[in-house]
Amino acid sequence: MTGGIDQLDGLAAIRGADHSSPGSSQIPALFLQHQEGRRFRQRFFPAPEFFFKLANAVARARTALQKPDPENPGSGPSGDWHMARLWLGPDGGGTLCGGDTARSLTPHDQGHREFLDRAKQVPVATHAEFVGRRRQIQAILREFRSPTRAGVLIHGFGGQGKSSLAARIANRMEGLRPIVIFGEENARHNYRAAAILKAIRDEFHSGEITALANAEMDGMRTDPDRLTDVLRKILETSCRDSAAVPGPFLLVIDDIEKLLEPPADEGRHTVHANYVKTLCAVVSAFDRARTDSRLLLTSRYLFDLPGGQADRLLPLHLPAMQRHEQRKQADAKRRTMQTPAPPDNDLLHRVMDAARGNPRLQDLLFTLATEAPDACERALERMATALNAQGGGNTPADTPEQEAATEKERKLIAFFQGLAMRQLVELLRPVERDLLRASAVFGVPVPAKIFEKLTGDADTAQKAGERLCSLTLWERVEDMVNWRVPAAAVNGLARSLAFVRQEAGSREADDWRIPEPDEELTKAVAQTALPPLFAAWGGADGRRRPHQADWQLAVLGAAAGDAAVVRATAAAALWWLREEFRYQEAAKLGVAAVTLLDDAGVDVPPSLLRLAGERCEQVGDVTSARTFMKRAVALFESAGEMNDGFDERGYAASLVSWARRMVRDGDPDSALSSFQKAKEIYQKLGDRHQRAVTLGYIAGIRRSKGEVDAALKLQKENLETRTQLGDLDGVAAASYGIAQIEMERQEWQGATEHLSGSYAINMKLGRLDGICMVGLFLGPLLCAAGKKEEGMEILTRSRDGFLKLGWQDHVRKVEEIMAGIS
Template sequence: MDTLFVEMRVIDGSQAELRYWQPGRVIESEFLDLESIQPLLAQAEADFYSKRPDLVAMGQNLFNWLNGKGGWLTQSLERAAGGLAIALAVSEQWGNLPWELLHDGTSFLVGRVPSAVIVRWVKGAVGPLKPRDRGLNLLFMATSPEDVRPLLEFEQEEANILKITEELELSLRVEESGCVDELKKRWGRSKQNEFDVFHLTGHASLDAAGKPFFITETLTGERADTSPEDLLEAFGHKPPRLVFLSGCRTGESGNDGSVPSMAEALVQKGVPAVLGWGRSVIDASATQAAACLYERLAEGDSLTAALGATYRFLRQENIPDWHLLRLVVRSDGNNEAAWQALTEAPGFDYVPERNEVDRGFLDAKTQQVRVATGEAFVGRRRILQQSLRYLLSRNAVGLLLHGMGGNGKSTVGLRLLERLKGFKYEPVVLYRERLDDLTEQVLRGRLAPFQSERGQQILESKLPWRERLTRFLAEGLKGEQRLCFVLDDFEVNIEPQSDGTPVLKNQAKQPLKDLLQALQQCAKPHRLILTSRYDVALPDLEQKMLRVLMPALAGGELLKKYQRLPAFERNSTVAPELQAQAKAAAEGNPRLLEWLDGVLQDAETDKAVILERMQATTAEFREDILAAELLKQQSPELRMLLSRGLLFELAVPSTAMVALWEDGFGWEAHSRRAVALGLLEKSVAQGQDFYRVPRILEPLLPEPKEKKRLVEKGVKALWNCWQDSSLADEQMLMLNDLAQFAEAGEIALKVSNKLSLRREQQGRYREGIFFGENALGIAKSLLGEDHPSTATSYSNLAALYESQGRYEEAEPLYKKGLALRQRILGEDHPSTATSYNNLAALYESQGRYEEAEL
């Protein structure tokens, strides 16, 4: 894209010199009476900020005046085949004219392809600014003080930007505090050029003297008015390439142009480029503009090309505020670096890096992430702020998030982990983990990815477990890593007392005490987050745990949630009285609202009956009522589908579900309806559709007839899908249970062997022995004694006994396996040699060296 520099110099108050040049070309100039532009100022004041300005007429007048008698704009446009950046430097009140409206009599210049884009140029030196050889890095901060209205859709803006750029080279980080003091700390910790863009969204304006300010927050959420100087101080000596001030009037000069706009002030002090809005702008316009702009910047477009595409998009979408978006840049009059590309265009072989934090919240049963997406998440800002501040404080150990199921505790936990990543925290997520099952070996396996060589030595030492864990957290991690443990859905470790008070189960107390004391005594800022339906007393460290209630959504947050759900939004076709009933039944519970959203959109469901029953019971049991009433209204075929689907505890591929039916059942139609009503969960993994019937329906549906025959068909189909896959523990255990129930011997043998070996690798020897004994029994029953697989089962079981030091039990099994291999396979077979080696190693470990040599 070519550049035309235009500079306006006021001579004596009555005349102006317009100077035109392109880099490497001779400067042309023209003198004009200021009287000729005065009507444009008056027109702008009268029309530009009125409800229905004549934008075309205004744009034509501005173009004709700036074009001059020499037709300088026209000439430059004709020469610029790849588009044109018109870098315009005007002062005082002339700067507030809407130059973005330039119209040549045929079209707005920004509507051309390629565009001609106005950039407001401020004179100043610019250092070398080369595109980064990586994806676009963006830091996002939203400000919304509790006492400032209207509430802002900052979560939606963030989600839209993420969604539209999810396949592009863009990394969006969030400074959650909304506080400039915290931004300064965050920016100070960042590396030089770590962030290309800083995006600030919120309310902004001009004070009585015309000075600009942006409304930000204090640490505790009160209003704080931030000046351009405050923002510059936060950036220190390393400003970003681009700042987007997504607030009203951030691009408007104050006091008739004598006071620089916030955007101009930042550029004057050294920020290369700043985007702002010339007047008030609605949230939706700002959000759409940002999403489009970052999409193009992430693709490697120059800033001016991306801005031109944004103008065209806003006009195509009939966004009335399109012309209010203003770009201010810094240049010495020849340097165009400030509006060039921020990053290199991505290559065709680029694989976008994914945020792995949410993988810890994957439910093995449903194969779905158990938290709200950024697009669906609303509110909780104050809870996030309070929780994050506490977790980062010096003396904190952890946080207990408690409240009704479905209110979003796990989602808040995820978003806290996302923010903690910026402070070098790594997540260790344990979902519905029974603490009595959280053995030393299991926890060591979870810590392995973070351990240094010293850490491995500590964990393998003979010290008591709590002391080892404490030392590991103090000195056993790689570099400066910090860990944040998350015990999600912790209520599995809680039980009621006789009076109903929730307390920790006895078997959970010691493991939790070990973990809490290790966190406290290691003298490192590792943290713990618990999410639980119940507020429960914890051992020893009550004063170190912040308790945060997760209430239902209310007020403005609840209104924003309604706007995200088709059945509740303003233009919904659902009857208002049904909407009101559903809102009352859900009482602000996000999960119930999402379920009812699907129900209300279904044409065949008797919604009134469901809602009446739900309102008659307490909030805790409304999910159960919803499920029961929905089931009553479904066809026998659909209820049978769900009943059979309950044979699988976890989400399974569609081929396994279909295997439960005869041809002609109509799986597609029935399953589609069940999914729409929330009675069947559908997810996608590795390009396959997975299905699971929620367990809440189990007591409401009869057990299917011919259960054993159905399970046999289902497990065979499932094994065909999964036998070559790397399966989670839960999937292996379900396969084992199904195969045992159906007496599918070959599958049961293979799965039991796999589970036995896996438990040995995990250090869970008791369970390994259980599965090893099971595999041996199946092999003997199914294949007989004289079979290679039976010999292998003997050897596998012997190895497990040996690992536990149970040598007397291991020896006869090794001998039996050896004898079978000698008889079946012969002395020269590799498996026979392996049996000899195993037996020799057993003798050596007992000091029986002479026997080992034989």
């Protein structure tokens, strides 16, 4: 099993040890300890004169992260520099912030934790489950503290968390008593003028406001226009400093979309005739009154009111969650659930992929994945075939557990039916439909100006874009490169449900869905949009550009055949795809990029060759991997190590990749020579982590040659360095390597201890590959030591894990071991 050491240690290195990143980006927090965290440590620890001034050392390291990495040409400032923080006790530091008012003693979980309303009809995310949305909360609080409009309108796609955000605002506005107006589909009368007045009266119970409401109640039922004056009086009365008046309130009118009518032309939705006077009266009253009370509305769609009243509401779009927010929500949900066994990482990633950033859908899928994994697998299969969008079907339930799972599946189906995707698509005019289809070429939000290039007319693009946003098929967000620039993208769920992939001539006549962009459209969009987009995102200077933007540019460049853009962005794109575990896509893009540059007669950067080779290696394209890696090493060696600007770190990384390939090709002697060169370079650079990684590879070769003592010494040095650096992946891999040697020596107790330590770390990290590989050896040892139940449980977990990974040879090996033990 010498390959096992290489495989496990290689995965540890690939997941976070590579220092040759093309630049700094918004890297997921999961990898912070391996990349930007290591860069922070490099700046923090080599400064002994600062050791007695801890604050100075931290400031020095943080400042370094705000600048491009001098060791990585072309890199930009860190996107996560602010995550390095120093906490000081009472004897150090100073005041970070101050104020002249007493701090609130309200508990952190105080307020509307599960329901927005007192009647408990509007369930929302609990305080523990609610994550993100900081900018939206700040924008609403800023408007409420210094009003410029009559109120705030939160709008966004179904399930995006509008009601939960309203609950968080109600929780934060401690001085305002929340009054919630809400009605089911068959109870829209709750939105009538008399019902709103009654809700306000019932909240105050007695006093001047109650008397005023009682006096006007009967007339309100026949003349809703009177609500303006009555509500204005109530609003201004609630501001009086009097014991008879309880104080101001927050009026929340939730799910306005229940009152809306589809637009007859290219405009927005309109309010149903039975409710338009009431809603106008509410907006007018808050607009005209001098009051401390506030108005907050939620709606899936933007809408119009007579006399421009809707413009007196501040629209606040609630976009889909970003990937890091999805991870936060999953972690928060895991902590709140009673079950001790969360979904495995593979299922969790597929849940997040399917949810497309929609909080409610992710919550439903996560709960299903935790409580009924088989039902979740069925649901994901249905979503993949868009059956849920059509209503789907239910699986018969034979047991209470199956019945519970089926009920959760019904909730998923009801959620999709409630999105009414077909009705939205059928509202689109041809120009809007064409723009929606063209915008689906992009995988990330792009500046709104880009769509003007696609339509050829700024006015057409603006009107069509506003309509798509109003219908929530588009989302308006900040540009990922320049936050001051408005950007737009197709909503994630709309992308999944409103589009259909089709073969030529296979489209059914009654299919309402929009065909996915084909190769011809993708090429046309890329050729039109790429020049202005590349310029807007920094051009050849990508230091301020996140890697995800490089990925989008590289994909468009490959489609448009633009060698210059591909050369400037492909390496960073492959880096980002690796961090997102999108290995197949990375390998495909890597081959396309190298081929395009070769065909255009453009020099291929060695960093791109190495990254492309590594991605091809991961997906089994050995021929391409071998070719690219060999070319990368040859380019470095032909450049000459003594040249100015020679990338020693990139050369070392290429040597390691090529050496690992040679090991698999059966040439350990040549591999050992390359590993030794790489080790010397890392030692010269002071890179302890990469040197330790390389030691692990050298130890594997020494062991395969029978040089067990030398291999053990190298692995122990590897383990010591990884432990000092806090590299858990590396500690697990080094412990595993030591255990392999100890098993050859029949030192069973030491092997069991090291395997147990490695297994525990892999379980903590959720590393399925490591769990399975280490368990393959730990299970039999535990069985032989009389711990058969524990050993068989570990072997079973390894077998099931290998099945998920598709490693059939390892599955058979585990089954043979289990059969022998039984």
